[in-house]
Amino acid sequence: MIKKMGKKILLVLLSLLLAALPGQGEETQTVQSRLTELGFLSPNNEDVAVAIENFQVANGLELTGGMDQATSDILFGEAAVSQKSFLQALAERYSSQKLSMNSMGEDVEKLQKALGELGYEIGVSDGVYGEATALAVQRFQTANGLYPTGEADAGVLYRLYEGEPVGWEEFLSRQFAKKGDSGQNVRTLQRRLRAIGYFDGECTASFGERTLRAVELFQRDNQLETTGEADQATLTLLFSASPEATKAENVLRLGDTGQQIRVVQTALTELGFYTGTINGNFDERTVTAVILFQIADGLEPDGTVDEALLQEMQAEDAPQIGESVEALENSLAGIGKNDLETVALAAEEMLGKAFAQQGDELFPGFAFVQYVYAVSGMAIYSPGQIMETESLLLSSSAQVRAGEIVAVERAEQSGTRMYFGVGLGEGKIAYVSADTGYVVSQDMAQMDFTGIYAWDFSNGS
Known part of the structure; x- marks a missing residue:
């Protein structure tokens, strides 16, 4: 049933300002x-x-x-x-001696034939482990979720001979993508483009203008037809060992550190977009603040900072967060089911990664929710924005849908407490574990809670 839960939830949270989070012992393993x-x-x-x-x-x-x-x-x-x-x-089933460059013999020939049957170009199966074999193994590892070393260790042999290996053409066919597409194939494309310097944004699994430009630039640099689509010719070269790489100069992005990051954080703090510690680390909270500023300033929200954007932040007429509410809220206007699926994919991308929780004591999990919405191009600028929106009190965890903001109410020794996360669909939620500080997913049917609230900002389409 639909209820106006904002005021009630806000009062509960404010009354628990001093409540303790679940323990984070120094002995806890990451x-x-x-x-x-x-x-x-x-x-x-x-x-x-x-x-x-x-x-x-x-x-x-x-x-x-x-x-x-x-x-x-x-x-x-x-x-x-x-x-x-x-x-x-x-090793009981395979030789403990891994196959690598200059290896020779029947084991190498068997490897070459198996790779060739799966479509990995190998040349002649002559029993000699040369560059062609190493490249074929590297492609096999990429397509099958293994670390691409180019060496056929026991893990490669196990996947190749006893698992359900993915062939090269099958892998490439799954990666075809064009503007407007979304999904895991787009994320894989973005990861590869970013790895060789063509893509500066977050891997949100949504093929937008920035991904389009990255694909076009890659195609031009590699003398391919400039279609902007990740077609077979583009993908074949992109995932090869020798595409032309580029690197954007003087662009600050997630993972960077240094004094220049402090300058960015200071500027965003003065404008009200950044509330974290000025520590010189371009972390997820900094990405969120950058994107909120970009949305407020009418710019493409890619979460990176070049010299021009820094000058915008330091300008006398730079937008303050207090005067940007309308622009920020407009980023949520007209979003549909596909947009929420993009949010869910962004949350899945964070699984297994650390996420700083400092400053998140009153609204545990809010910063994570804010981040995954931001990298999906949507601004959640404060917890109050959520609380003032009509919420749905769910009767079953199975009702949680992908991309929804979810608050789980739990009874603890210190009282009732609410934790925020993002729905992944099928009754699952992604959230930051208070014990480890890492983003995890869990089936909500297996969680201990007294109530579930959900916020759906989409128009239902």
Whole structure:
């Protein structure tokens, strides 16, 4: 049933200003440290998402690539299988000697034939592990969610011979994308474009103007027909080992650090868009503040800062957040189901990543909600904006839809408390774990709560 819950919820939250969050002991292990301990993260493999996927393969879990509850339970449990144990088990069926450049023999020839049958260009299956074989293995790893080293270790052999390997053409066909598309294929495209310097924005899985320009620039640099579409010719070269790379100069983005970031944070603080610590780290909260400013100033909200944008922030007539409410709220006008799905995809992109919670004590989880909406091009500028909007008191967790803002009401020793997250659909929610500080997902049917509230800013279309 629909209720005007804003005032009630706000009063409950204000009364709990001093309530304690669930404990965050100094001894608590982080996802990265646990993956490192188990051997899935190392200097040769620093990609957390790939490490999570490899952990899931080793432990017989569903290959989601994210820190869902099942993965979290096994990861921090006593029964977690380490990479070493997994590879030792594989060694019983495969040679413990990995195949790499200059390897020779029947094992290499068998590998070459298997890759060739899946469409990975190998040339002659001559039993010699040369550059063509290394490139084919690298492509196989990319298409099958493995770290692309170009070496055929036991994990590659297991996926190739005993798993359900994805062929090269099948992989490419899944990646076809054009302006207006959205989904995992678009996110994979954006990740690859960003890795070689063509894409500066967030990987939101939405093919907009910025992605279009990145594809066109890549095509021009590589003497391809400039269509702006990720077609087969473009994708084949994009995921090869030798596309022409570029790098935007003097652009600040997520992950950057330094004094110039402090300058940006200071300017945004003075304008009211940034409320975090001025620490010189271009983190998610800084991205959110940048996007809110860009929306308020009528600019494309890509979350990056170049010299021109910094000058806009420091100008005497730069918009203050207090005078930008109408522009910010207009970013939510007319959003539909597809927009909410983009929000849900942005939330899924954050699974398994750390998210700072400082300053989020009164409205735990709000900053995360604000961030995933911001990178999807929509401004949530304050908790009050949510509270003043009509909410839906749900009778079942199954009613939670993808992209909705969700508040879970829990009874704790200190009293009733509400935690904010983003619906992923099918009764699941993405939120920041108070115990670990990492973004996780969970089936709400398995959560302990006394009430669920949801806010749907779409027009239902």
